[in-house]
Amino acid sequence: MLADFNFRIIFEYLPLFLQGLQSTFLISIVSLMLALATGIIACACRLSHLKLIKFPAIAYIELMRSTPLLVQIYFLYFGLPTLGIRIPEIQTGILALMLNSGAYIAEIIRAGISSVDTGQLEAGVSSGLNYFQRMRFIVLPQALGVTVPPLLGQAIVLVKDSALLSLISVMELTRCGQTMTSERFMPSEAFFTVAFFYMCIYFCLKALADWSQKKLIFREAF
């Protein structure tokens, strides 16, 4: 059991794991940024009154939320080449993560915006503020407080979801564990180390999310 847990081999493989950690980190950051952009655009389309923009946005969001990420990854991984698009696995993976998280982020932002009371918007209109001023001075300052904690929650989910990219042979943290298992057949050392690194990322993001939640209560009190 744990008595013969071999720490030496972990140190031997540490450079590989650190490389994996770095690539998980990079993949997560890049896809989170892209997902934020996608989410904002999708949410803007979702809230539009134009049916031509609104319905595709709804279809996109609901489709992404009702199918598993793994199926979406395989869809792109096996599907893009049949369309004649050949891109490296890592870009396919980032694209899948971006589209998937983008849909969730769109819903988070929508919840944030609709949490602002309509009376405040009406007050803004009667104070003579235009659309952008209303957004800038009334909606966004209030909506950000409601949006930021769940966005950080989504960031945690995104980091964990990036582990699925190991299945299309993107060299990230989980894939490093698989590599080590296939080379030395020491699954417990490999996967507990992988789990440890994911936990490190999780606790950092969780601390950040809790901190922002506290800030939110502080803001509401005033």
Place this chain on the structure above:
Amino acid sequence: MMAFYFSRLVEIFPFFLKGLWMTTQIAFISLVSCTLLGFFLGIFRSGRNVFLKRIIGVYVSFVRGTPFVVQIFIIFFILPDWGIQLKAFPAALLAMAIMGSAFICEIVSGGIESISRGQWEAAASSGLTLSQQLRLVIVPQAMRVILPPLVGQYVLLIKDTSVVSVIGVMELTRVGWVTVVRIPEGLMVFSLVGILYFVISYPLILLSNYLERRMAL
């Protein structure tokens, strides 16, 4: 060529239905076991026993802090080292139960903690035992808070059953993965897989949206 592959796909459609049945089985069994285990853990998590609370807390943060794939690998590759041999199907169910119960535990304990202390005190002074307090007073009120995120979690659990395909359980995603080797039309095959997942998870999403509106205070 497209039409040819399409007819092949129609031919092997029963294979997909088999996968769908497997997915439904895994989803159903794990939803039931996760709910039972999650409520059990959640009640203790919001209880007074500090030691138990800590242990459940560590369990929950381990599960929430690591990806589900890694958990499946740990269960499937490491348990044999400890002398527990599991076939793929029970290993998948075990992994689902461990993962889902941790998430449901958090939802339940959040719901119970949202009930004010006065309710507990009133129930205690009416002479109810602790289990009666929970069963008759606290949990029915907490359900209002618990139910919408619980159904949302069910949707996530159904989708997470796709990850179980990595250890070779022949469920829907695995069927798609096996098929795409024979019928090299990734878009078509995984659209079909996606549609079948949509059929089971979308009704639950609608239910979750409805409950969210209905239960809003």
